[in-house]
Amino acid sequence: MPQTPKPAPKLRDQLHAIIRTKHYSLRTEKAYWYWIRYFIRFHRLRHPRDMAEAEVAQLLTWLATHKNVAAATQNQALNALVFLYKHVLQQPLQHIDGIARAKKPRKLPVVLSHEEAISVIAQLPPPHRLIASLMYGAGLRVSEACRLRIKDVDFNLHRLVIRSSKGGKGSHPITAVVGVSL
Known part of the structure; x- marks a missing residue:
């Protein structure tokens, strides 16, 4: 009886395995998975392998202009997608320098004596x-x-x-x- 080839692991399972190997925290894994799913849904369920820098930039621009997310949130989304492409899909984003990281507004902290x-x-x-x-x-x-x-x-x-x-x-x-x- 011929053996059927095993299906490729799901994206979620691949992400989990790589994040565990790199000893990232569980909270980082959850945050990264959230943004990867958000990215896929934003682009109408297209697989990330079929997208690249332009789609990443579209999502980040939309988050900043329409959702008014904080700079840290925008950067977290970018970090999740960079991780996905570099470590999971092994297709590093080529022109990541063209995608600007959000600048956090400088605030003076309130410090108690x-x-x-x-x-x-x-x-x-x-x-x-x-x-x-x-x-x-x-x-x-x-x-x-x-x-x-x-x-x-x-x-x-x-x-x-x-x-x-x-x-x-x-x-x-x-x-x-x-x-x-x-």
Whole structure:
């Protein structure tokens, strides 16, 4: 009995395999898949293999002019499509330089003084106060604070072990202010 050839893996499965191999985060995978599907639907279900730079530019222009998306959103869509063409389809976009990345508007951040930050933290109820103190003292992101476990806190060395952190950083020192309150 002759064997029928296996069908090529679906685009979603190919993307998943490559992103896992490159150790991208699950959130990045979900975001990239969202934009790839958006791109395909925007161009009336044409396969990305049948499209190129012009269609990518059309989508990005439409997002900016009709959907008024933020610069970061527009850049995320571009990054997803560049990844798709370069790593999944292995057809790198040739004239990617012609597609301008959206510029983020510069805003001055509102920064609290040390005293103001301590005052705000002091107003929080006990479990939230500890979390806010750790975030402030160690410079944690919300997602990093949510993943903390008791075994991640080293009281002797005043360090936190941060797992799956952005940028692959493994640990953060706890400042003296937070270390004292622990």
